[in-house]
Amino acid sequence: MRVLEDLGKRIVFFDGGMGTLLQAKGLEPGELPELWNLTHADVVRDIHSAYRAAGAEIIKTNTFGANRFKYPEAGLLERVITEGVRLAKEAAGSDGLVAMDIGPTGKLLEPIGDLPFERAVEVFGEEAEIGAKAGADLILIETMTDTYECKAAVLAAKERTNLPVFATLVSDDKGKLLTGGDIPSAVALLEGLGVNALGLNCGFGPDLMRRLLPGLLECASVPVIINPNAGLPKTERGRTIYTIGPDAFAGEMREIVRGGAWIVGGCCGTTPEYIAAEVRTCKNIVPVPLVPKRHTVVSSYAKAVDFAHIAPVLIGERINPTGKPRLKQALRDGDIDYVLQEGIAQMQLGAHVLDVNVGLPELDEPNVMAKVVSALQGVVDIPLQIDTSSPEAMERALRLYSGKALINSVNGKEESMHAIFPLVKKYGGVVVALTLDESGIPATAEGRVQIARKIMETAATYGIAPENLLVDPLVMTISAGQENAAVTLEALERIHRELGLHTSLGVSNVAFGLPEREKLNAAFFTMALQRGLDAAIVNPKSQAMMDVYRAYRALSGKDEQCMEYIAAYSGQKEKTAPLSHGEIISL
Amino acid sequence: MRVLEDLGKRIVFFDGGMGTLLQAKGLEPGELPELWNLTHADVVRDIHSAYRAAGAEIIKTNTFGANRFKYPEAGLLERVITEGVRLAKEAAGSDGLVAMDIGPTGKLLEPIGDLPFERAVEVFGEEAEIGAKAGADLILIETMTDTYECKAAVLAAKERTNLPVFATLVSDDKGKLLTGGDIPSAVALLEGLGVNALGLNCGFGPDLMRRLLPGLLECASVPVIINPNAGLPKTERGRTIYTIGPDAFAGEMREIVRGGAWIVGGCCGTTPEYIAAEVRTCKNIVPVPLVPKRHTVVSSYAKAVDFAHIAPVLIGERINPTGKPRLKQALRDGDIDYVLQEGIAQMQLGAHVLDVNVGLPELDEPNVMAKVVSALQGVVDIPLQIDTSSPEAMERALRLYSGKALINSVNGKEESMHAIFPLVKKYGGVVVALTLDESGIPATAEGRVQIARKIMETAATYGIAPENLLVDPLVMTISAGQENAAVTLEALERIHRELGLHTSLGVSNVAFGLPEREKLNAAFFTMALQRGLDAAIVNPKSQAMMDVYRAYRALSGKDEQCMEYIAAYSGQKEKTAPLSHGEIISL
Ligand SMILES: [Zn+2]
Ligand SMILES: [Zn+2]
Ligand SMILES: [Zn+2]
Known part of the structure; x- marks a missing residue:
């Protein structure tokens, strides 16, 4: 996979948001977006292609919620994911990569919730395996607010596929995860599990994410991914809009790349226009060398020692x-x-x-x-x-x-x-x-x-x-x-x-x-x-x-x-x- | 002083006992032996000469008890010591050395006795100064059973003369001094005061003294003197006789010299015959090199730390x-x-x-x-x-x-x-x-x-x-x-x-x-x-x-x-x- 081999030699670009664009094309609230892989295949493929045309090299499949809990019927789940991968591959072409996108299950794990850890591993594993079989180039586990659930997903992806595994988490603007963990504890966990790259996505815009980058780089020894939203969402005349435009977004991303991120793209609210601006602004920046931290660290869900x-x-x-x-x-x-x-x-x-x-x-x-x-x-x-x-x-x-x-x-x-x-x-x-x-x-x-x-x-x-x-x-x-x-x-x-x-x-x-x-x-x-x-x-x-x-x-x-x-x-x-x-x- | 410069290159010999020989010549019990320097000068000189002829190189003056307590009249004390030195010098000749002999005061120092320390220093100093003025080559402080009194004498000799100071102590056969000190504490004290040589005299014969030698050499960094008696005294038909003959004495002294003593002679019971045998037996032995101990030691009267x-x-x-x-x-x-x-x-x-x-x-x-x-x-x-x-x-x-x-x-x-x-x-x-x-x-x-x-x-x-x-x-x-x-x-x-x-x-x-x-x-x-x-x-x-x-x-x-x-x-x-x-x- 040439793109992955290029990591560290040049900046590598993810695509941006899918949900925002599907809604613009008519996805109804409550409708399962992944079904559009079957029902509106051309719309999904066109979005992927637009991102690819904007310069994105890694295309995320439209499979964020494609898990057994939302798709209890095995055949349907398999079709949704397989089609999702196929559409992304068509758009990515021979030079692009397809990331099998895995989001949270939507359920809470034991002991807080009632999802047993090994059941989560099974559910994530099923998704990952279908995606790999359909031809994805890597697994992207994203928008994770709970490191424990993220662990289940990474473990599953590693056990059920041979693909590289990327993982990105959502934190608050202080770097705290929803479940109380901090960035060092999350990095310790994910690097321990052998992820190939890790980082942050969603939550807020590049301006706030930029502030968390030094703390992330201080503990991370694998390439860092930053996929922010187009700023904070606000509701205007009943519609969710994002507060940062493509150029401002790209300007912030330039600083993020200069700060040390190797893999960048966008999340909610971003469009091919954002990605195009980002690629234009960042593609000639030489990546900051990655320094293995050689820290001796153990962690709980909450803190690293x-x-x-x-x-x-x-x-x-x-x-x-x-x-x-x-x-x-x-x-x-x-x-x-x-x-x-x-x-x-x-x-x-x-x-x-x-x-x-x-x-x-x-x-x-x-x-x-x-x-x-x-x-x-x-x-x-x-x-x-x-x-x-x-x-x-x-x-x-x-x-x-x-x-x-x-x-x-x-x-x-x-x-x-x-x-x-x-x-x-x-x-x-x-x-x-x-x-x-x-x-x-x-x-x-x-x-x-x-x-x-x-x-x-x-x-x-x-x-x-x-x-x-x-x-x-x-x-x-x-x-x-x-x-x-x-x-x-x-x-x-x-x-x-x-x-x-x-x-x-x-x-x-x-x-x-x-x-x-x-x-x-x-x-x-x-x-x-x-x-x-x-x-x-x-x-x-x-x-x-x-x-x-x-x-x-x-x-x-x-x-x-x-x-x-x-x-x-x-x-x-x-x-x-x-x-x-x-x-x-x-x- | 050639003899002292030779220390360590060859073995150096003291003479032997004086008291035993004076008694043989008619000294009465209770009579002050040092008075014979004035009244029987020829007897004293003859004894010195006999020792010198036997090979002794350092002649001890007949001044063991010549101190102000035994000779309250200053003029008499001065004459006794001055004559004593003169007689020894005559016998020693130009190649021999005269040791101004200083024994204990016979009084106990404060706080055990009533002799103030500084008074002891004064009394010893007077003796030493007269001896030095009379031409003694070194001061020998000997037969000391109390390190504290010995300190007073050494301090006095150092303060009142510029002569080398030798000091020898009497211990029991376990190496304990009468006042409870041991050899390491005595050595620490004496070397601290800057004695030029130290060792043991009197008390018992060379057979027992030989056993104490390793302990002495283990802590001493200056030349070691061993002047034993001719064995233990015993009374036979009303007379004190000593139990070790000249050849046996010399045989033991050979082992003492081989063990590391540099300066040897004799004490009570020894005669020119003993010294002659000792010189014959030991003179060709190469002295054991002296190793400075470099120990960090402090001491009380009783023990060294x-x-x-x-x-x-x-x-x-x-x-x-x-x-x-x-x-x-x-x-x-x-x-x-x-x-x-x-x-x-x-x-x-x-x-x-x-x-x-x-x-x-x-x-x-x-x-x-x-x-x-x-x-x-x-x-x-x-x-x-x-x-x-x-x-x-x-x-x-x-x-x-x-x-x-x-x-x-x-x-x-x-x-x-x-x-x-x-x-x-x-x-x-x-x-x-x-x-x-x-x-x-x-x-x-x-x-x-x-x-x-x-x-x-x-x-x-x-x-x-x-x-x-x-x-x-x-x-x-x-x-x-x-x-x-x-x-x-x-x-x-x-x-x-x-x-x-x-x-x-x-x-x-x-x-x-x-x-x-x-x-x-x-x-x-x-x-x-x-x-x-x-x-x-x-x-x-x-x-x-x-x-x-x-x-x-x-x-x-x-x-x-x-x-x-x-x-x-x-x-x-x-x-x-x-x-x-x-x-x-x-x-
Ligand atoms: Zn998002
Ligand atoms: Zn004696
Ligand atoms: Zn030390």
Whole structure:
């Protein structure tokens, strides 16, 4: 596909709005626009052709709402889409491309609505597959207001077709999606799923969209698409009109292209005239080079956690039945409320990510994991760490997860990498890499660095970038070996410095079998932070660990003007030093 | 003095015992042996000559007890010493050396006895000065059982003569001195005072002394002298006889010389026959090269604190009136008991060194400092840090101090270095060097490293080795500047790595003006330890700081098998993590 190969060498143009033009041709309110592929094929084809003549190179099929919910009858759906693609192909010609256009289902996904995620995947997959079979060149998932629904569509398109997948979202003028997510979280999700380009469409005009572009480019590593409306709609004498004319539109688009967008077109209110002006104005601008961001980011539906910005990332460890009889019982009883309370409490105490481990031999782990992840992401807005030794449970969770997950874990064994890396590649995610392999946990830092390197190199063969690895150099208790902590810290520092990988630790293992474990945990956490630790699995209910976290941030200059520290502690009266060792203990 | 220049190129020989031989010639018990310099000059000279003929190169004058306490009449004392030197010189000849022999006063120093330290200095100084005037080549201070008295003698000899000063001590067969000190503390003291050689004499034979030699060589950086008795004395038919014959003596001495002693002779029970055998056996042995130890060591009368072994060194900060109204009042009232209690409490809680600061504008600081140091060293057995901005108070304390002190402080100002370095050079000590100068405290790590380098280079011009500097890169509160802690830590690491200097910090300054200061102090202490901090001024009554200290040692492998950690905490029941943030605060 020449046009796609040209990406980055020159600006590539989408067409503009379809709905506006169909209405002008007589489409009635309430009428399904996609039916016109069958009933008014010439009108649809003429619109496509006009856009093509205006200079658009990618023609969107008239299939925005062509899904099983709106077209319950399979034969009709297939005909609408197949015809839609055919009409667009006729107009696109041999040099143009046809984008199979997929819009939202119009239904809300569980748990807010009642559309199960996998049902959404099925419905989107059906559309995508018909479109691909009919000869579309790429899949465009557009006007998505919910990243979770968008995930279902992207996943479906990837699973059911081999076509490139573009995805564009609708945000408000602050960059917030309808469902509360922001641009960084959406980008993390979509890039994790492997979209070939992403961006914004509809919602408002290029003037407002231009303001969101820098934030989008700051996190995106794939080509950016901007398809704005012709300004904000207003109603005049009963008709919807748009407020920005073709030349003004083109002028704004020039700035958007100069700012870094590679693929531009238009949405509601735009016409071939707009696109022609846009093409004229933008076609000779040299695209701004795309810089891979190499950020280590996980996300929830609502927010992205960038490991470079939040240092260290606290991963709440409490949703893990090991050594927690009360949680074990809750999992056995299907008492999801208890699990949710644990999640909410950790979030409120300051966890940035929640570990989710439901591994109990007597449970159907994939099902329980799916249930817990679904429920948790309905009540907490921080990312989850999917923590399981069952690849099946891991995949169930990764499909359902409404963001880019932290995945726990892969290790240096061939078997582990073979099972886990395909999941990371397919669903996206940052995967925790444990420095152990078939020979166990190396006793030396050098051995652990070597395993980390092997994992990194193997990940690359699966197409997984180093920034999507979070290496855990493994800490064992010093009660079993004097040098255990030092070896881990050395491995940590070397992995960070020599391999450039981010690191994580399950800090509290260090003190197993010793008295007053929290004192050791807190000191070890501080030491590891000083050696470059990026993330830690901790108990946010541990005052000592949270104290270290806040103190470290204040002392290392990450907590600006110590505002967080002061906010956390200034209400408390200063505890003065106790008079003797014995006293504080008896508190 | 050729013989001294030969040190290290060949073995140098002292003579043997004088008392034994005088008794054989008719010296009565209770008679003052030194009077024989006047009454039996030929006997004394003949003994010296016999030793010289046996191969001894350094002849000890017959002046062991020639001090003002035993010879209250000044004229007599002067004649006894002057004659003693003359007789030894006659025997030594032009190739031999005469050592002005100074033994203990026979009195106990304050506070155990009633001899004021400065009175001892005066008495020793008188002896030394007469001996020097009479033509002695060096001063030998010998058979010292109390390092404090030995200090008085060395200080006196240095102040009142320009001769080389050798000092030998008597220990038990475990290396303990009568007053409780050990070899490392004695070596730290004596090398600090600038002795030219040091070692052991008397007490027992070469067989037992040989066992102490490795411990002595491990800490000594100046030539080592070994002058043993002819074995242990026993009484046979009313006479004291010694148990090791000349050949056996010489055989043991051969091993002592092979082990690293450079200067050997004999003490009680040895005769010219012993020395002849020793010289024959040892003279062709090539001396073991002397390795400067470059240890950073301070000491009390009882123990040495080696900064490389005790990591980190905790300097108890509580004896400092700043912000302590109760201590202020005690100092004003002359309530030394209160100060002593503060010292004892800190020692019991684990301080390795006690800071002593009595600076209050309304006090006569030199006098109060002298009083407090004297009293403290009578009740605590850990080293003191003499902390004052008054050079006069500092010198008073350094004279009186019965060990090698930590000195607080010098800084990069010319005036400060000019005032403090001569004191450090004269009295010995490790001096805390603050990285500030005429331009204030540099805002950058680089600036502080530069000042540390300047201080190090200037110290060298005063003959102060780098290991006797302890650099404090100064921490200011992060509430006054976001980057303050980071700058200090960077300076700390660079000073340690680039200049090879040990470091210290007043950790608790970091949190001034912030709530819950202990949390910040504890985290900052841990961070600094991880960056290479060697010592810290802390409050040993702070549970948080002591927790960090013990946890750091356990985690960094310095606390073997976590024994100290377990001992400190295993009696306590593990505090479980509180249920919520609020809970622990309300404790
Ligand atoms: Zn639109
Ligand atoms: Zn003797
Ligand atoms: Zn050091």
